[in-house]
Amino acid sequence: MPPFRQVGEKQLPHEIIFMSWSPKRDLIALVNKAGEVLLHRLANIQRVWNLPPNENTGKEVTSLAWRPDGKLLAFGLADTKKVVLCDVEKPESLHSFSVESPVSCMHWMEVTEENSILTSFYNAEDESNTLLPKLPALPKNYSATAKIFSEEKSDEILKLLGDVRLNALVLGGDSGQIEIYAYGMYKIATITEVYGSCLSLCLSSDLKSLSVVTELSTNTTPEITYFQLDTSLLSDCLPEVTRMARKFTHISTLLQYLKLSLTCMCEAWEEILMQMDSRLTKFVQEKNTTTSVQDEFMQLLLWGKASPELQTLLMNQLTVKGLKKLGQSVESSYSTIQKLVISHLQSGAEALLYHLSELKGMALWKQKYEPLGLDAKAIEDAVTAVGSFILKANELLQVIDSGMKNFKAFFRWLYVAMLRMSDDHVIPELNKMTQKDITFVADFLTEHFNEAPDLYNQKGKYFNVERVGQYLKDEDDDLMSTPSTEGNQWFNFLQKSTYLKDSPLLFPCYPEKSLHFVKRQMEGVINLCLAKPAEIIGKSVQQKQCIPLYQASKSEVSCPRLISLPSLWNDKSRNLHFVMFHMLESSQSKLIIFRQPTDVSRSTNDALLAVEFGISLNCSAAESQEASRYSCLDARFYDEDLITVVLRDASEQEGKDRILAQLPLSLIYSDEESDGQFARDSSKRLEEQCSDIPARTVFLEGQWRILENMKAQYVSVNGIRKVACVLSSNLRHVRVFEMDVEDDGEADEEEEEGESRSQDVTCEEEELNQSDDVQPNSPEAAADVTEESLGS
Structure with missing residues (x-):
């Protein structure tokens, strides 16, 4: 044999x-x-x-x-x-x-x-697993690229890290x-x-x-x-290299998790992007009158009567059924984005802060980690960038919160107005509208129904009613409308304080920039601080x-x-x-x-x-x-x-x-x-x-x-x-x-x-x-x- x-x-x-x-x-x-x-x-x-x-x-x-x-x-x-x-x-x-x-x-x-x-x-x-909550799995029905984080047990990161x-x-x-x-x-x-x-x-x-x-x-x-x-630098510093590499791998994976979470948010928002704003934009570009859209809606609110052009837009293009569907779509989309921000973006960013802070502590132990290229200043900049990202995510939550209230009141009023135009029966409960409600809708129209200056020149520019989308646009343009800071006591206090205004202890908030912009900036700063050890170890x-x-x-x-x-x-x-x-x-x-x-x-x-x-x-x-x-x-x-x-x-x-x-x-x-x-x-x-x-x-x-x-x-x-x-x-x-x-x-x-x-x-x-x-x-x-x- x-x-x-x-x-x-x-x-x-x-x-x-x-x-x-x-x-x-x-x-x-x-x-x-x-x-x-x-x-x-x-x-x-x-x-x-x-x-x-x-x-x-x-x-x-x-x-x-x-x-x-x-x-x-x-x-x-x-x-x-x-x-x-x-x-x-x-x-x-x-x-x-x-x-x-x-x-x-x-x-x-x-x-x-x-x-x-x-x-x-x-x-x-296992300390981080004990101290940090598990990252929620990303929705399977959104991004196809989120497979690694969309399993029912979100241990895919551990599968990647291995032993x-x-x-x-x-x-x-x-x-x-x-x-x-x-x-x-x-x-x-x-x-x-x-x-x-x-x-x-x-x-x-x-x-x-x-x-x-x-x-x-x-x-x-x-x-x-x-x-x-x-x-030999790798073998001489094996415990330090292992600990540093483990931390860096956690950080790299968390960056990917945040990126995929943002992708899911964009997919949730895209459904309503083309509906409200694009219809209003089309209405502006096609109408013959010189009256602004804001005035048209304001006249409908005050006198209960719409111009023929507005009536055509509402009854033919939008329709009562379409408005109801649009209202549900906006609410569902906003609440999905809100959940993703709270459960995914915030928990991912907090875990990122935890690992970066531990990394900073390691960098300060210069005898052990300086030969490997860990730079405490670069890591401090990364911590600041993550702080700015968390601030921007909180700002988005406030915009979603106010947007949901505004849209609910606006859609309820417009729904009743359109029912009246079509001579349909209006339920008495819907018909009750106090002066406070009218003021609320009027404020919403004044603030949100401004036409963008370049609306007529650039096709495809959206009408600026929906405010959440601008935070999710992956472009370098500034926000078209920023949240008002009027009456914000903390903001006013900061402006008056010479020392606090430029303090390195406070995270910069970038009021003009989108969430995508701040995320890209954060990734750049973190990648910069993660790249130095590869260069230093390589030179050794x-x-x-x-x-x-x-x-x-x-x-x-x-x-x-x-x-x-x-x-x-x-x-x-x-x-x-x-x-x-x-x-x-x-x-x-x-x-x-x-x-x-x-x-x-x-x-x-x-x-x-x-x-x-x-x-x-x-x-x-x-x-x-x-x-x-x-x-x-x-x-x-x-x-x-x-x-x-x-x-x-x-x-x-x-x-x-x-x-x-x-x-x-x-x-x-x-x-x-x-x-x-x-x-x-x-x-x-x-x-x-x-x-x-x-x-x-x-x-x-x-x-x-x-x-x-x-x-x-x-x-x-x-x-x-x-x-x-x-x-x-x-x-x-x-x-x-x-x-x-x-x-x-x-x-x-x-x-x-x-x-x-x-x-x-x-x-x-x-x-x-x-x-x-x-x-x-x-x-x-x-x-x-x-x-x-x-x-x-």
Whole structure:
């Protein structure tokens, strides 16, 4: 029986350009040339979900990474310069952000270091959850973009943040810029210490160093180079970085929540925008008389008689039924906006104030946080900006309150007047109107029915009756009418007080500006104070190693980069970075393994080895040494002691099948001392010194399998779940293997599969729903499974 059990094989309709196993589950994420992101499962060899390309996110996927807990998937898009975080349960974008240049590779790591300071911080993390009320979920019937906050349990933010332990998404750009995002959301470092397009990168789990492999295209052949960067500021200040990143991520998420709340408010208001104001505007533009609309309505109020033009507007365009509907619409819309301001805007802004105030306290602890770039003055400005936003939201509440009273009285009076015009019966209760009511309506007409000066020149400018809408317009224009401060004792007191008027303790109120304007200003100030640490931490990163590896061949440049060598691996237990690559031109058969301590202060010889492969077939050892030499096509770390390789016969004879094998590190480094010291010449590329690199021939016994009828080229593995996926050179043929079948009993396998199924019950139900339209045993179903499914 072969050592690895094949559990699936598929031919796919589109070429696969990236593949990556989930760190925790039997799920593999694939990206094909059509721009689709696909998720497949090993247990039943079926597709879980498919996220097709769309205009909002983008179509050209250039990189892929799993969050270490396996609950989120990140992918980069070149055409829109975005990074999207997707929920593993369903194909939905939970969060996305823009980047300056397209992302060519990404790596999502988790900090493994434990210490007493961090443990106490993890325990104290729940303080804000205890002190702050839960943010109310946004209405589902409004913004489609509010999915993250519209679940019945509004724990979506926590799903985004994940575990309290720091995890970081590292993005490598095609222009050499590297960015580190804490929790995949907040940028904590911008690094510009490397040159060329990033092919592969790996941040060590102790945060001490970052290894990067880049490709620099010159006029001649592209050159592949290895860099090691010192990121010791992150490891030295790990508790502070974790706390700061956690706070910043909360703040970024709250800004998004406020933005979506405002979007919901705008959608609630838009329904009435086109009704009252647009009809009055049309009436002004079409009427022949010189009398103003205000006078027309005032005459109707005082004398009970309307001019023919006004009567036409009211009876034909507005109608009694239309007026009643408009009154209900205005009231419903105002009350919705009022609820959103009170429950969403205010609670979100208060939570923002809480986190910013805590951040300010951290910034004042200069010994700890000043090296990270926290600036107390910038945070103070952000607190002031949030205060101004809260003031503006309160001002909007007052405008809504007075607007509701005014409109109720106005609509009631106009309804009675229109009933009289149509000679309908008026209910006695409605007919009673005191002098106080008449004065109230007259004041409303005087204040609200002014025609805008540029009304006749600019079509589309609304008549200025409805006052709430101007606060929600996303424009830089000043408010057309501001609330009156006459008789406001606090305002008068402030104007008379020389000291209080310009006091920094009072939040500025911007009486002329809309809520959108104040919100945009607040976002700008907060983003400014959140951006400085990324710059400061980025500048602290220093280049410690720069080793030109080799020149890439033309065939190598054209292949999909993420699934081809070179490959980087972070050995957590030994704190080493491994780089695996092969120099196609100078040494066809050798796999080069280069290891570097993650601690840049440790001096070490360039532990560089060239590995050649032989396999003990059914023949004598002497014949085997002569006949069965193999070259390595692809190599991936299976776990910290094993490398999975795809091999081909060095002579590449017709009919020779390729081989999948497991290579123990102990075979490579078993007798390290006898290999001698390799003295690298820093003025030359490694490939020019290839003959001097210590070489070791490894004969694999037992841990290999022939891949029959498949031109295998690439492999993706997951040592935790003990699975491997082999991809052919035409990028459309895959085979999936369980790697450690011999060690596990059948019962254990069934138990593990059962556990996997129970974990992913949501996904499976969705999957079954998707495939209901084809009979399971029909030829169509077989074709569909062959084309679209991949056992993962």
